[in-house]
Amino acid sequence: MATDLAWEFELEAVTASELFISTPINYVCGVDPVEVSELVAENRQHRQDLASSAITAENQQRNFSSSGVQTDKQRNQFDFEELRKSEKQLRYYTGFSTKQFDAVYKFLVPDGDYPINLPSNRQKEIMCITLENQLLLVIMKLRHDFDYVDLGYRFGASKQTVSILLTHWINYMFLRCGEVSIWPPRDTIFQHMPQNYQQDFPTTFAIFDCTEMKICKPSSLSAQSQTFSDYKSTNTLKSLVACDPRGSIIYASMLFAGSMSDKEIFKQSGCQDMLKELVKEGYLKEGDGVMADKGFNIHSEVEECGLKLNIPPFARSGVQMTKHDALHTKKIAAHRVHVERAIARIKRFQIVARRLPLSLYTSINQIWYVCAFLSNFFNPCIQDK
Structure with missing residues (x-):
């Protein structure tokens, strides 16, 4: 391979007349000098086209990022702060208005402290999801009964992590709701x-x-x-x-x-x-x-x-x-x-x-x-x- 590359660059350095002078060597290799010259020129043009295409793709990606177009990795991340900007979307996914969702969150997490005990082997992954997004995930499961794989893709977590998160949150919510007497005077x-x-x-x-x-x-x-x-x-x-x-x-x-x-x-x-x-x-x-x-x-x-x-x-x-x-x-x-x-x-x-x-x-x-x-x-x- 190295010999072929050296031969190619050597051909690029010489003139067409010099190629004819070295006829014995080329014929030994079984290659016509004229064909070699054409291939070298075609290869050089092909490399220039590839470099131009790469620059164009990079510029397009920068333009997409500056215009707010999301990549696949960004698109599968659900975020409550973004979702609450659309009252219609929030009602669809949770059934609650922004005010009602905030009331639910305030009731369940009154002091802002972490309400559930996380398993040690899942702490790092779960802690990457904010408390608002964790509650959003749970309510979306209750509201639409989305599959664990679906929720994991939306919130950037594994299927097992979503299952553990839901189990801990449901148990906590059950105990928290059970503390309140819902029969009014x-x-x-x-x-x-x-x-x-x-x-x-x-x-x-x-x-x-x-x-x-x-x-x-x-x-x-x-x-x-x-x-x-x-x-x-x-x-x-x-x-x-x-x-x-x-x-x-x-x-x-x-x-x-x-x-x-x-x-x-x-x-x-x-x-x-x-x-x-x-x-x-x-x-x-x-x-x-x-x-x-x-x-x-x-x-x-x-x-x-x-x-x-x-x-x-x-x-x-x-x-x-x-x-x-x-x-x-x-x-x-x-x-x-x-x-x-x-x-x-x-x-x-x-x-x-x-x-x-x-x-x-x-x-x-x-x-x-x-x-x-x-x-x-x-x-x-x-x-x-």
Whole structure:
């Protein structure tokens, strides 16, 4: 190779007439001198073209950088400070406005200190992501149920790091939200009660309903039987939810098997004991009411708490419903829909609206309660006039 290069440069230094003089040497090599001269000139032109192309590409790259065009490495980095500049984009990815997101962040990180304990082998990678971006990552997972690989690409982290980060944040958020009593005092509920609700049910301060979430079929036949819901015709988990007259979540139980009745969940969730405690502490008064659907045949349990149950009246077989019962049913239906709207707001978080994978079973209770709690940062279902 070195001999060939030396031969090429030697040819460049001599004239065409000199090439003819050295004919014996060239013919020994099997190369015509004229062809060698043409190849040398072509090679020189090719090198000049390559150098010119490289300079042009470098100048274009500088122009792209100065005009704000991002490279692939920059484009896959999500940043909250950039995202908050577009209210529309922030609402799409999180469901929150800038003000609401800031309120969530201030609630979860009140003093600005690091809220979670990081594993030593992941500290360096996680610390490269700011706290705002970590919370953004978690809420994007709850809101859209993005895959770990997708989130890792967006935030410049590995799949394993994203999984660890989400687990630690969800556990912390569950504990932080659990420290707050979300059942308001009686006077506060009455003060913000919608006018038409206040006219119909002035002493009814909570609306109860159960909601179900579809899950992947368990491998165990026993678990399949326990979680199968006749209402949904699939395997589900079930939670008892209560909202105030404005549609804000004031109670959300843990998840139970989908085959359980609403009445049984009311007993096992501890809701009955909670109502007794609320009456004892003055959050409710004896004689106040709670509202529910016909499926909640819990008259005796609610009366034990000193409260009254408002449910639609049952029609007797073969007898037409009276005018009073029909009007009462209509009133309850008009106001009970608020709890369905409140549940729909929880399920804006796609992670609990879609069929739950088996991989989330160990943390699904924490995820469910965090989503229920965060839904209260949305605007109320019923706005004050």
